[in-house]
Amino acid sequence: MKTISTNTSHGGVQGVYSHVSTCTHTEMTFSVFVPPHKKGETLPVLWYLSGLTCTHANVTEKGEYRKACAEQGIIFIAPDTSPRGPDINGEDVPNDEAYDMGQGAGFYVNASQAPWDKHFHMRDYIETELPALITANFPMADMSCQAITGHSMGGHGALTIGLRNPDRFKSISAFSPIVSPINCPWGEKALGGYLGDNRAAWAEYDACALIESGARAAHILIDQGMADNFLDGQLKTHLFEQACAAAGQAATIRLQDGYDHSYYFISSFMAEHIAWHGAHLKGSAV
Amino acid sequence: MKTISTNTSHGGVQGVYSHVSTCTHTEMTFSVFVPPHKKGETLPVLWYLSGLTCTHANVTEKGEYRKACAEQGIIFIAPDTSPRGPDINGEDVPNDEAYDMGQGAGFYVNASQAPWDKHFHMRDYIETELPALITANFPMADMSCQAITGHSMGGHGALTIGLRNPDRFKSISAFSPIVSPINCPWGEKALGGYLGDNRAAWAEYDACALIESGARAAHILIDQGMADNFLDGQLKTHLFEQACAAAGQAATIRLQDGYDHSYYFISSFMAEHIAWHGAHLKGSAV
Numbered sequence: 001m002k003t004i005s006t007n008t009s010h011g012g013v014q015g016v017y018s019h020v021s022t023c024t025h026t027e028m029t030f031s032v033f034v035p036p037h038k039k040g041e042t043l044p045v046l047w048y049l050s051g052l053t054c055t056h057a058n059v060t061e062k063g064e065y066r067k068a069c070a071e072q073g074i075i076f077i078a079p080d081t082s083p084r085g086p087d088i089n090g091e092d093v094p095n096d097e098a099y100d101m102g103q104g105a106g107f108y109v110n111a112s113q114a115p116w117d118k119h120f121h122m123r124d125y126i127e128t129e130l131p132a133l134i135t136a137n138f139p140m141a142d143m144s145c146q147a148i149t150g151h152s153m154g155g156h157g158a159l160t161i162g163l164r165n166p167d168r169f170k171s172i173s174a175f176s177p178i179v180s181p182i183n184c185p186w187g188e189k190a191l192g193g194y195l196g197d198n199r200a201a202w203a204e205y206d207a208c209a210l211i212e213s214g215a216r217a218a219h220i221l222i223d224q225g226m227a228d229n230f231l232d233g234q235l236k237t238h239l240f241e242q243a244c245a246a247a248g249q250a251a252t253i254r255l256q257d258g259y260d261h262s263y264y265f266i267s268s269f270m271a272e273h274i275a276w277h278g279a280h281l282k283g284s285a286v
Numbered sequence: 287m288k289t290i291s292t293n294t295s296h297g298g299v300q301g302v303y304s305h306v307s308t309c310t311h312t313e314m315t316f317s318v319f320v321p322p323h324k325k326g327e328t329l330p331v332l333w334y335l336s337g338l339t340c341t342h343a344n345v346t347e348k349g350e351y352r353k354a355c356a357e358q359g360i361i362f363i364a365p366d367t368s369p370r371g372p373d374i375n376g377e378d379v380p381n382d383e384a385y386d387m388g389q390g391a392g393f394y395v396n397a398s399q400a401p402w403d404k405h406f407h408m409r410d411y412i413e414t415e416l417p418a419l420i421t422a423n424f425p426m427a428d429m430s431c432q433a434i435t436g437h438s439m440g441g442h443g444a445l446t447i448g449l450r451n452p453d454r455f456k457s458i459s460a461f462s463p464i465v466s467p468i469n470c471p472w473g474e475k476a477l478g479g480y481l482g483d484n485r486a487a488w489a490e491y492d493a494c495a496l497i498e499s500g501a502r503a504a505h506i507l508i509d510q511g512m513a514d515n516f517l518d519g520q521l522k523t524h525l526f527e528q529a530c531a532a533a534g535q536a537a538t539i540r541l542q543d544g545y546d547h548s549y550y551f552i553s554s555f556m557a558e559h560i561a562w563h564g565a566h567l568k569g570s571a572v
Contacts, residue, residue: 008513009550061549064350067557227294263347264295271353 001137004029010066011036016056019133023125024083025118030130031060033076035069037140044145044281045075045134046274049126049161051152052186053104055080059151064267065274072278075141079130081153082106083119100186101193107181108157109205111194120194123205126161147277149173151266152230155222156181159207159240163215171219171280173273175266176228179240180208186234208243219280220244220251223269225259287423290315296352297322302342305419309411310369311404316416317342319362320426321355328428330567331361331420332560335412335447337438338472339390341366345437350553351560358564361427365416367439368392369405386472387479393467394443395491397480406480409491412447433563435459437552438516441508442467445493445526449501457505457566459559461552462514465526466494472520494529505566506530506537509555511545 004016012035021028037043046069048059056078059065069076084103099105106122135143148169150158155177162172181187182202191202203209224237231237237253244251259265290302298321307314323329332355334345342364345351355362368389385391392408421429434455436444441463448458467473468488477488489495510523517523523539530537545551 007546007548007550008511008544008554010554014550062347064353064553066550066553067350225294258294260293262293264293264300267350267352268294268296 001133009033010070012066012070014060014066016060017137021083021125021129023121023129026083026085026088028080028083028125028130029056030077030079031056032078032134032138033066033069034138034140035066035073035075037073042140042142043073043075044147044278045077045141045143046277046281047126047146047148047150047158048076048078049108049148049150049154049157050078050081051150051154052081053099054154055104058263059266062263062267063270065270068271068274072274074274074278074281075138077130077134079126082122088119101190105153105190107153107187107190107194107205108161109191109194112201113194113196116194122157123161126157127165145170145281147171147173147281149175149273149277150177151175152235152261153178153186155179156187156207159220160205160210163207163210163217164204166215166217169217171221171277172217173221173277174223175269175273176224176230176235176261177207177222177237177240178235180206180236182206182209183239184234184236208239211240211243211247211249214247216249220249221273221276222251222253223256223273224253225256225261225265227258228261228265230261287419295319296356298352298356300346300352302346303423307369307411307415309407309415312369312371312374314366314369314411314416315342316363316365317346318364318420318424319352319355320424321352321359321361323359323426328426329359329361330431330433330564331363331427331429332563332567333412333432333434333436333444334362334364335394335434335436335440335443336364336367337436337440338367339385340437340440341390344549345552348549348553349556351556354557354560358560360560360564360567361424363416363420365412368408374405387476391439391476393439393473393476393480393491394447395477395480398487399480399482402480408443409447412443413451431456431567433457433459433567435461435559435563436463437461438521438547439464439472441465442473442493445506446491446496449493449496449503450490452501452503455503457507457563458503459507459563460509461555461559462510462516462521462547463493463508463523463526464521466492466522468492468495469525470520470522494525497526497529497533497535500533502535506535507559507562508537508539509542509559510539511542511547511551513544514547514551516547
């Protein structure tokens with residue numbers, strides 16, 4: 001692991017790091033905020049998965065999470081959204097031509113289809129490789145006490161990874177998540193491209209399908225802005241609400257008047273999400 | 287005035303606006319955050335002047351001021367740092383060749399020397415033109431109740447504009463300000479370029495010289511990071527401390543261990559500055 005930068009902030013340390021990933025066969029960059037803590041103390045961990053076009057940097061600069069993490073004593077980890085590099089996309093999808101496929105758009109899946117299957121293994125990266133790297137390099141991280149959140153495509157990632165790993169994550173939240181990629185244009189393109197035409201293989205990457213097939217989480221919180229341009233066509237929050245209601249999965253889904261899809265929305269509710277996770281991570285939630 | 291964007295955030299509205307300035311003869315962009323408020327209610331105003339290379343966007347994205355402004359009921363205005371455009375710098379200083387002179391580096395002066403005197407009138411812009419534009423377009427702004435802050439070159443701007451206008455600003459704060467441009471390389475280059483070789487003309491743009499010549503402010507707060515690479519060579523906080531002590535000007539100057547010159551530092555103490563200004567703006571400070 002290489003340290004790219006560290007900055008003192010809100011009494012803790014905001015770091016940016018990189019490493020060569022065995023999942024993606026590329027150099028991957030991520031950020032970690034470690035709040036102030038006593039020597040030898042261990043702290044719970046909150047993962048934040050970012051949305052389409054983002055890197056670790058967007059939430060690190062605009063997410064306004066450090067004050068709340070310092071107050072709650074929670075480590076905040078922001079991975080990248082895909083492998084990156086000059087030669088890692090398929091010949092038919094040159095870099096930067098599509099914002100919703102390829103670089104910046106890993107959709108937190110393990111791709112099975114060429115050319116994506118060479119590098120696009122973001123599921124394994126988040127589920128296995130990066131947690132092991134954190135364990136090895138951040139001794140103050142209490143890996144028995146984790147939660148997960150994310151935005152848009154990263155909200156999809158948080159919900160699906162959280163629902164598939166209920167023993168690892170004590171709570172799941174999301175900001176304007178893609179709740180059912182099976183049922184929206186972004187998701188159909190990405191899952192079709194990464195996983196092929198057999199839709200049966202898509203189900204483990206769809207939060208609604210996971211709920212329908214019996215996956216459960218202890219605690220789920222979603223905030224969705226009502227002025228979000230992607231709500232009707234891509235995000236479709238109501239599908240998750242319906243899936244949870246039908247399955248008896250408790251979920252707090254809040255529709256926020258006036259808010260759009262931007263970090264101006266995310267940052268407005270970030271502190272509430274962190275306090276909510278903090279209560280569940282520390283076992284003090286009502 | 288043109289509206290470039292508005293986003294709901296922290297219960298208020300973060301806007302970005304532009305207008306054609308009569309001071310700079312260019313289009314100028316600025317941001318205004320209006321916190322949630324009752325219809326007809328007026329709110330105090332905090333100006334934030336940015337540092338070298340910055341536009342309105344840096345603090346708007348990274349400053350973490352909206353939560354505190356929403357809690358305090360304070361309007362936050364972030365102007366640009368200079369006129370901008372393809373043809374506004376002198377032939378001898380092409381765009382983007384120097385980060386500490388020309389575009390992004392207006393130093394909040396009225397330039398008297400060619401070629402800068404055509405456009406670089408940031409003092410008049412902040413002291414006269416932009417307040418009038420705010421008065422005309424933001425009826426909820428209580429222009430009888432203003433405070434000013436800023437970072438680095440913008441900390442210099444906040445201190446000098448604040449000290450020259452004690453009736454307008456109830457309180458002045460700064461993050462890692464250039465306290466004496468007369469006595470540092472950035473300042474000598476900029477003031478020499480904009481104002482010419484006669485150093486007598488520089489004094490009204492130097493916070494220490496203003497204090498020495500009798501300017502006073504009711505309340506001054508400065509935060510300075512001790513891991514700031516520019517502290518010894520450019521910022522020289524101790525010169526302001528000495529000038530205030532010699533003149534009997536009260537000032538709270540806090541040296542913050544471990545913090546550097548970045549927005550990771552500014553955002554760490556932004557909420558405290560806003561609460562401090564809020565107390566003075568509302569007359570409730572101890």
